[in-house]
Amino acid sequence: MVARLSYEQLSALRRIDSPTISNAIETFNVRPRVAGYVGYDIRCMFPDLPPTLGYAVTCTVDSTTEGREGIGFNKLYELLKDAPKPAIVVMQDVGPDRVRSCHAGEVMATTMKHLGAVGILTDGGLRDAREVHAMGGFQFFCAGLVVSHGNPICVSVGDEVTISGMRVRCGDLLHGDINGVVHIPDECADKVAEAAYRIWAREEETMRQIAGSQISFSGSEIKH
Numbered sequence: 001m002v003a004r005l006s007y008e009q010l011s012a013l014r015r016i017d018s019p020t021i022s023n024a025i026e027t028f029n030v031r032p033r034v035a036g037y038v039g040y041d042i043r044c045m046f047p048d049l050p051p052t053l054g055y056a057v058t059c060t061v062d063s064t065t066e067g068r069e070g071i072g073f074n075k076l077y078e079l080l081k082d083a084p085k086p087a088i089v090v091m092q093d094v095g096p097d098r099v100r101s102c103h104a105g106e107v108m109a110t111t112m113k114h115l116g117a118v119g120i121l122t123d124g125g126l127r128d129a130r131e132v133h134a135m136g137g138f139q140f141f142c143a144g145l146v147v148s149h150g151n152p153i154c155v156s157v158g159d160e161v162t163i164s165g166m167r168v169r170c171g172d173l174l175h176g177d178i179n180g181v182v183h184i185p186d187e188c189a190d191k192v193a194e195a196a197y198r199i200w201a202r203e204e205e206t207m208r209q210i211a212g213s214q215i216s217f218s219g220s221e222i223k224h
C-alpha cells in the first residue's frame with residue numbers, strides 16, 4: 001500500500017530537515033534503525049535548495065556498455081507521467097563501470113520536471129549541474145558528476161531497486177537534503193511531521209539547557 005498524503009501533509013514534511021525526519025521515523029519502530037537511508041556515497045548537488053520530497057519512480061540504467069540497446073527512456077517518461085506527484089526519479093546503475101556512468105543532464109531533467117518530477121536519485125553519475133541548478137526546483141542526488149553520457153540506455157522501469165543500501169519501490173515516499181535521502185515508510189507517513197516537530201522542540205530545550213549550563217549527567221542520556 002502506498003501512502004498518499006494531502007498537500008498540507010506534504011508541505012509540513014518539506015519544512016523539516018532529513019535527519020529530523022529520520023529521527024521521527026525511528027519513534028514508530030516500523031523498521032530496523034539501520035535500514036531506509038542511503039550512504040555518504042550519495043551526494044546532494046544543490047544543498048541550497050529546500051528539502052526534496054517525492055514518490056519514487058524507479059528504473060535501472062546503464063551508460064557504460066558500448067553498443068548495448070535498452071527499452072528506451074520513453075518507457076520511463078510514460079511511467080513518470082502517470083505516477084503520483086511530486087515524483088523523484090530513482091535510477092539504479094546496472095552497468096559495468098559505475099564511477100564513469102552518467103544517466104541524465106539538463107535535457108532529461110527538463111523533461112522529467114515537465115512531467116512532475118522534483119529531482120533524480122541515482123547511485124551513478126549525472127551532468128549539466130550548473131544548468132539544472134539554474135533551472136530551479138530540481139535536485140540532483142548522485143554519486144558524482146561525469147562529463148560524458150557514454151552510451152546511455154534504460155534497462156527496466158518500475159522494478160524494486162537498491163540505491164546505496166536503500167531499497168526503493170515505485171511509490172515509496174523519499175525525503176532528502178544536504179544530509180542524504182531517507183525513505184518515509186507508509187505505516188507512519190501521516191504522523192512523521194508531527195513527531196518531527198516534537199523532536200525539534202525537545203532538541204531545542206536540550207540545547208537551551210546546555211547553553212544555560214543547567215545540564216545534569218545523572219538523568220537520561222543526552223542523545224542527538
Ligand SMILES: O=C([O-])CC(=O)C(=O)O
Binds near residue numbers: 104105109128
Ligand atoms: O544526453 C544525455 O544522455 C544526458 C544529458 O546530457 C541531458 O539530458 O542533457
Ligand SMILES: [Mg+2]
Binds near residue numbers: 107128
Ligand atoms: Mg546535456
